[in-house]
Amino acid sequence: xxxxxxxxxxxxxxxxxxxxxxxxxxxxxxxxxxxxxxxxxxxxxxxxxxxxxxxxxxxxxxxxxxxxxxxxxxxxxxxxxxxxxxxxxxxxxxxxxxxxxxxxxxxxxxxxxxxxxxxxxxxxxxxxxxxxxxxxxxxxxxxxxxxxxxxxxxxxxxxxxxxxxxxxxxxxxxxxxxxxxxxxxxxxxxxxxxxxxxxxxxxxxxxxxxxxxxxxxxxxxxxxxxxxx
Numbered sequence: 001x002x003x004x005x006x007x008x009x010x011x012x013x014x015x016x017x018x019x020x021x022x023x024x025x026x027x028x029x030x031x032x033x034x035x036x037x038x039x040x041x042x043x044x045x046x047x048x049x050x051x052x053x054x055x056x057x058x059x060x061x062x063x064x065x066x067x068x069x070x071x072x073x074x075x076x077x078x079x080x081x082x083x084x085x086x087x088x089x090x091x092x093x094x095x096x097x098x099x100x101x102x103x104x105x106x107x108x109x110x111x112x113x114x115x116x117x118x119x120x121x122x123x124x125x126x127x128x129x130x131x132x133x134x135x136x137x138x139x140x141x142x143x144x145x146x147x148x149x150x151x152x153x154x155x156x157x158x159x160x161x162x163x164x165x166x167x168x169x170x171x172x173x174x175x176x177x178x179x180x181x182x183x184x185x186x187x188x189x190x191x192x193x194x195x196x197x198x199x200x201x202x203x204x205x206x207x208x209x210x211x212x213x214x215x216x217x218x219x220x221x222x223x224x225x226x227x228x229x
Contacts, residue, residue, distance in 0.1 A: 004189050005178045006035035008127065009089040009096040010171035012163045013104045014061035016053050020106035020228055024049035024075065026063050028082050029163035032094070037155075037172040043085060044164055048072030060161050076115040083112050087120050095189040099146045099170035101128040101226040102200070109227050125189035126226045128196055129173045135199040136181045149173045153180070200225035 010031050017023040025047055032041035048068045058064050072078075086108070089096055098104045105123060112119040130144055142148050150157040150169050153176035159165035178185060186192045204223030211219040222228055 003035075003178070004095065005127075005175050007094060008033050008171050008174060009086075009094050010167040011086060011096050011098045011104060012167035012170065013107050014057075014063065014161065014163045014166075015107055016049055016051060016057050020103060021110050023107060024051055025079060025082070025107060025111055026053060026057070026068060026072070027061060027163045028078070029167045030082065030085050030089075031164070031167060031171075032089075033168065033171045033175075035175075037168075037175060039168060042164070045078045045082060046072045047075045047078040050075050062162070075111075076117075079108070079111045079115055080117055082108060083117060083120060086123070090120070090123055090125070093125075093189075095125045095127045095193075096123070097127045097129065097167075097171045097174045098226075099128065099149075099166065099173070100130045101126050102222075102224065102228050105226045106228040109229070123226060125193040126196070127174050127189065127192065128200075128226065129170055129177055131196045131200050131203070131225065132174070132177050132181075132185070132192075134203050135196075136177070136184050146170060146173070153177065197225055 010033055012029050013025050014027045015023040015025055026049055028045045030043050031039050034040050053065050053068060086096060109119045129149060133144055133149060146166060146169060147160055150173055153173050155169060155172040155176055157169040186195050201223035204221040208219060208221040
């Protein structure tokens with residue numbers, strides 16, 4: 001029987017850093033997967049971010065300053081195309097999967113603002129396997145990384161930390177999670193989106209309390225999802 005998760009868009013960015021307001025997109029991937037997790041549409045971008053790529057970032061995604069400058073396209077053009085492509089899927093009602101979506105969608109939001117582009121207006125429905133995993137399997141041991149999630153749900157994952165591999169793996173993990181926890185999840189992508197907003201807030205509140213209880217009284221965890229302004 002068909003389920004809304006049989007067709008999912010998958011999205012990931014690799015950037016110059018971790019701060020969502022100042023970091024720049026270096027590579028990005030947006031694709032479409034079917035019920036079997038096979039890719040049916042695919043777009044990969046490489047941008048010249050206009051600022052130096054720190055060595056720590058290159059060590060993660062493999063893109064050097066030399067490659068970005070020689071082969072990367074104008075950053076504004078890339079950001080505009082990404083925003084338009086993601087928005088097109090959402091307008092069609094196709095859920096977009098991103099692992100730790102508040103990172104990728106915040107990066108995209110601030111990049112669009114940086115170049116004078118209109119950011120996506122309350123993007124939805126978004127599916128974030130990290131938020132779902134923390135809520136429906138909160139006592140599972142181990143880290144909540146994409147690699148650990150793929151291992152737990154027995155999803156094949158190659159070339160970690162490239163935008164295309166990470167995006168597709170996240171989509172397949174989302175489908176596996178939904179099949180496994182079908183009875184515990186809302187029936188529609190829109191309802192799941194709303195539930196993830198609440199789950200993200202609750203997790204952040206608990207994590208902030210935990211860190212403050214460990215001797216960090218000023219620690220703040222943001223529960224804003226899927227965009228942190």
